[in-house]
Amino acid sequence: MVRMHSEIPFSGLRRARPVVFCLAALLAPALAPAAAQAAASGPVTIGIVLPNTGPLAVVGQETVRGFDLYMNKIGLRAGGREILVIKEDEEGKPDVGLTKAKKLVERDGVHLVLGPTNSATALALRDYIDAQRIPLVVPQANTRILTAPGKASRWILRLIETSDQGCYPMGAWMMKNTPYRKVFAMGADFAIGHHSAEAFMAGFKAAGGQVVKEVYPPLNTLDFAPYLTQIAATPADFVWGWIGGSDSPRFVKQYQEYGFKGKVPLYGYNTMVDDVALPAMGDAALGITTVGHYTAAIDTPANRSFVQEFEQKYRNWPSRYAEAGYTAAQLIAQATADLQGAVEDRAKLRDALLAAAERIQAPRGPIRFDKYQQVITDIYIMRVERRGDRLVNAVVERIPAVSQEDTWKWWQKP
Amino acid sequence: MTFWVVQALNGVSFGMLLFLLAAGLSLIFGVMKVLNLAHGSFYLLGAYLGLTVLRLTHSFLLALAAAALGVAALALLLERTVLRRIYGEELRQALLTFGVLFIIADQALWIWGGNPQTLPKPAGFTASVRLGDVIFPSYRLLVIAVGVVMGAALWWLQERTRVGAVIRAGVDDEEMARGIGVNTPLLFTAVFALGAFLAGFGGVMGGALLGVYPGADFEVLLLAFVVIIIGGLGSLKGAFVGGLLVGLIDNFGKAFFPELALFTVFAPMAAILAVRPTGLFGKA
Numbered sequence: 001m002v003r004m005h006s007e008i009p010f011s012g013l014r015r016a017r018p019v020v021f022c023l024a025a026l027l028a029p030a031l032a033p034a035a036a037q038a039a040a041s042g043p044v045t046i047g048i049v050l051p052n053t054g055p056l057a058v059v060g061q062e063t064v065r066g067f068d069l070y071m072n073k074i075g076l077r078a079g080g081r082e083i084l085v086i087k088e089d090e091e092g093k094p095d096v097g098l099t100k101a102k103k104l105v106e107r108d109g110v111h112l113v114l115g116p117t118n119s120a121t122a123l124a125l126r127d128y129i130d131a132q133r134i135p136l137v138v139p140q141a142n143t144r145i146l147t148a149p150g151k152a153s154r155w156i157l158r159l160i161e162t163s164d165q166g167c168y169p170m171g172a173w174m175m176k177n178t179p180y181r182k183v184f185a186m187g188a189d190f191a192i193g194h195h196s197a198e199a200f201m202a203g204f205k206a207a208g209g210q211v212v213k214e215v216y217p218p219l220n221t222l223d224f225a226p227y228l229t230q231i232a233a234t235p236a237d238f239v240w241g242w243i244g245g246s247d248s249p250r251f252v253k254q255y256q257e258y259g260f261k262g263k264v265p266l267y268g269y270n271t272m273v274d275d276v277a278l279p280a281m282g283d284a285a286l287g288i289t290t291v292g293h294y295t296a297a298i299d300t301p302a303n304r305s306f307v308q309e310f311e312q313k314y315r316n317w318p319s320r321y322a323e324a325g326y327t328a329a330q331l332i333a334q335a336t337a338d339l340q341g342a343v344e345d346r347a348k349l350r351d352a353l354l355a356a357a358e359r360i361q362a363p364r365g366p367i368r369f370d371k372y373q374q375v376i377t378d379i380y381i382m383r384v385e386r387r388g389d390r391l392v393n394a395v396v397e398r399i400p401a402v403s404q405e406d407t408w409k410w411w412q413k414p
Numbered sequence: 415m416t417f418w419v420v421q422a423l424n425g426v427s428f429g430m431l432l433f434l435l436a437a438g439l440s441l442i443f444g445v446m447k448v449l450n451l452a453h454g455s456f457y458l459l460g461a462y463l464g465l466t467v468l469r470l471t472h473s474f475l476l477a478l479a480a481a482a483l484g485v486a487a488l489a490l491l492l493e494r495t496v497l498r499r500i501y502g503e504e505l506r507q508a509l510l511t512f513g514v515l516f517i518i519a520d521q522a523l524w525i526w527g528g529n530p531q532t533l534p535k536p537a538g539f540t541a542s543v544r545l546g547d548v549i550f551p552s553y554r555l556l557v558i559a560v561g562v563v564m565g566a567a568l569w570w571l572q573e574r575t576r577v578g579a580v581i582r583a584g585v586d587d588e589e590m591a592r593g594i595g596v597n598t599p600l601l602f603t604a605v606f607a608l609g610a611f612l613a614g615f616g617g618v619m620g621g622a623l624l625g626v627y628p629g630a631d632f633e634v635l636l637l638a639f640v641v642i643i644i645g646g647l648g649s650l651k652g653a654f655v656g657g658l659l660v661g662l663i664d665n666f667g668k669a670f671f672p673e674l675a676l677f678t679v680f681a682p683m684a685a686i687l688a689v690r691p692t693g694l695f696g697k698a
Contacts, residue, residue: 053520055629058528189675217668218675220633222624225424226668229417246530246627253532257542258420259549280531 043084044336044343047104049115049125050139054092055245056117058276059321063117063139066318066325069310070333078333079341090116097121098128105132111343112137112353114328117321119143119192122156129155135350137331139324144195147374147404148412155346157353157373159324159331161293161402163192164199166379167242167269168407169399170291171203173381174238177397180265182212184236186227188243189216196242196269202410204240212236221247224254231264239264244271249281256284270295270393273384275319278391285391289383294320294364295393298380306363317390318363327362334360366401376403416547421665427554429661430561431623434616435634436641436653437568438609444585444648445605447504448497451511454635455518456610460485460617461626462526465533474536478618485614486607493606498599515631523628530627533618557619564612565654572650581605585648640683646696655694 048067050060064087076083086108090097097116104110112135116122122141129136130153137157138146144162145151174180183204187197193216201211212234217227231239239260243251248271255261261284270292273285296307296317306326310318318326335352336343338359343349357368357375365378379402382393435457442450464481468474492514500506534540539553572578583591584601592598617626620634637660645656660679667678674681686693 053523053628055627057523057628058530061528215672217672220629221675222633223424223428223665226421226665227672229420229669233417246625246629249530249532250625254551257551257553259542276529280529 041081043082044078044341045084045086045108045110046332047101047108047110047113047115048085048087049090049097049100049104049113049121050087051092051117052087052089056092059117059140060090062276062319062321063325063328065314066310066322066327067114067329068325069313069322070326070329073309074333079336079339079343081336081341083333083336086110090118090121092118092121094118094121094124098124101125101128105134110134111346112332112349114139114332116141119146122146126151126153126156129153134346135353137328137353139328140321143191144199144404144408144411147372148408149372152372152374154373155350157350157369157375159327159367159375160320161377161379162374162404162407163195163242163269164407164411165377165402165404166291166293167196167199168203168410169379169402170240170267170381171200171205171209172207173291173397173399174204174240174267175207175209178238178265180238181208182210182234182236182238184212184231184234184239184264185214186239186241186243186268187214187216188247189218192244193219193242197240198411199407200240200242203407206410217247219245219247222250224251225258228254228258228260231260236264239266239268241266241268241272243268244274248272248274248277252281252288253284261287265289270320270382273393274321275317275393276321278384278393279316281391283386285384286386287384289381289396290393291379291381292320292393293377293379294323295380295382295395297382297387297392297394298364299395300363300365302361302365303363317392323363327360327364327367330360330362331356365398370403370405372404374404376401378402417669419545419548420550421669422662423548423550423554423558425662425665426658427557427561427623427661428665429658430558431616431620431657432637432641432660433561433654433657434564434612434619435638436645436657437564437650438612438616439638440642440645440648440650440653441581441605441612442609443642445581445588446501446602447588448606449504449508449511450606450609451508451635452492452514452518453511453609453613453638454631454633455515455522456485456489456613457617457620457634458522458626458631459488459518460614461533461621461630462522462617463614464618464621465526465531465626468533474618474622477533478615481618482611482614485617486611489610490603490607493603497606498602501602515635519628519631528628530625532625533621535622553622557623560619561657564615565650568650577604637679640679642693643683644686644693646693649693649695652693652695 050063051057052060088100114137117140119141135155139159142160142162144164185197185201187193215227267289270290273288275296334356339352354369367375367377370376379399380395381397383396385394439453460481463484464477467477467480535553539556542549543552641656641660645652663682664678668675
């Protein structure tokens with residue numbers, strides 16, 4: 001017996017269900033603009049694209065720790081609005097970084113982006129960020145190309161010194177403050193290693209020094225012996241190297257094991273003995289002198305309190321990466337406060353970020369941005385020392401307000 | 415002169431480490447025909463376990479034992495529960511072990527963090543020795559000694575014991591071995607566990623030399639494959655000679671042609687594949 005249509009309960013509704021569902025799905029986006037307008041009083045959204053996995057994971061995680069420390073300190077509020085942080089993993093890969101950045105900008109509707117760590121990712125993001133006209137605060141990627149004339153974007157602000165900014169002045173510093181005149185230069189065999197070594201050699205030669213040999217071991221070299229044993233065959237009186245990541249502990253230990261420590265002094269860029277890698281290196285690292293924008297041993301009230309807060313929360317001293325994250329958070333919070341929370345206008349937000357640099361007290365010291373949105377920052381020469389039961393990068397000298405423009409005369413024709 | 419001595423010793427010590435890694439992999443492939451891509455994870459886990467045990471007990475021997483046995487136990491579990499369901503299906507086995515590689519890598523990152531670390535060397539081997547003009551780390555000499563002793567022990571196991579005869583039979587012809595009454599499932603489990611033991615052992619030895627960090631598993635796996643391709647699959651002698659060869663060529667290659675540094679490890683592999691695809695001592 002056929003059941004009549006009217007006898008089936010709710011039959012009308014049931015048959016209409018798919019239609020109603022489709023209509024709802026179609027209408028929902030139409031309602032979204034209304035929701036977005038309501039968001040002007042919603043949270044200030046910051047998108048983070050930093051590595052959480054892969055070889056640069058520890059750098060990304062340190063940066064996020066510094067960032068979170070400051071954000072939690074101000075209660076995740078600035079300019080009268082809440083702050084919402086959305087974190088994405090760039091995995092140290094340019095294509096992944098770009099995908100995640102697109103997701104943050106287009107799907108999550110962030111007001112600005114913080115990141116990345118990998119220089120290749122930064123270069124991959126450059127055109128997209130520029131086209132989207134959204135501010136990008138770069139805490140680590142230190143390729144000199146990103147903020148050079150012709151490549152710099154009005155929307156990209158960088159908080160860390162370029163490979164040149166630190167290494168070039170160290171050349172002159174070596175000539176003035178040490179008796180060493182002949183360098184055996186080393187750099188990991190990729191862009192940053194090469195550029196950093198070149199910058200040091202250019203600064204050193206410009207001040208009258210001599211380069212005896214250059215050697216570029218590949219990244220992730222397990223055994224530096226073939227490279228180190230070449231030192232003895234040259235008249236070099238010191239070694240300068242850019243070594244970073246997991247190579248650093250190996251390089252420093254092997255330098256001692258093959259008998260060079262104490263015979264040929266080792267200098268380099270701070271990634272060789274940064275505060276992340278240093279604790280595991282032990283006495284092999286003592287006496288290594290490097291250059292960089294930050295060490296936890298900087299003796300100013302602002303830094304001492306930062307170090308204390310960081311140590312209380314994470315039981316370690318902060319590294320240069322944590323400081324970059326913290327400074328980025330300070331900058332963003334200050335800019336938001338200056339705008340009284342009106343961060344929707346991206347150009348105004350960018351300008352507020354640039355202006356905020358001179359109003360914050362970054363742990364490293366005073367900073368400001370040059371006309372390519374690259375930071376002008378103090379550079380520190382530091383030496384590894386033991387203080388109590390801890391190894392620190394003790395400050396040897398502070399070179400104030402170094403700008404990328406001072407250091408690029410040898411490769412950039414303006 | 416110093417240069418040659420240091421480079422040669424270095425090449426040999428690196429080669430011995432490679433042997434420890436490759437021996438397990440070669441054995442597993444020879445007997446079980448399983449391409450154990452999780453071998454890198456066994457190395458990584460061995461190194462990390464060794465690090466934790468060293469931190470707690472300050473005994474290198476204990477760390478070696480704990481790491482090697484711990485990893486072997488994990489491998490046993492893996493083989494019993496998962497791997498044995500898909501015997502004969504080489505592709506699925508390879509994919510499975512590849513998956514295990516990723517899982518373990520992530521867990522290790524979660525448990526031990528992302529900072530690169532080095533295992534402290536055993537007491538007594540932290541200094542460098544002077545051999546005339548040459549300054550050489552004493553730990554590397556220890557690695558050479560351990561590699562030789564391990565090699566000898568494995569050779570003795572394989573050639574002079576019944577267990578070794580069974581393993582050799584398994585490598586030569588698994589079906590025949592089964593036919594004459596060898597308990598192949600048990601053999602497979604034992605071989606897999608032995609291979610993992612060697613990898614874990616190598617992890618602790620290597621961890622003190624090269625450090626342990628996320629990504630070490632992939633790097634080490636790659637090197638182990640190069641060695642067994644050169645030395646021949648399933649051959650212990652091949653793993654030994656292959657390891658030595660790769661260690662020496664890599665060292666001297668980097669010293670003389672630093673621009674070709676990435677190439678020096680793979681050039682001999684490419685040459686062998688072209689000239690003698692089964693490797694120097696391989697059995698088809």
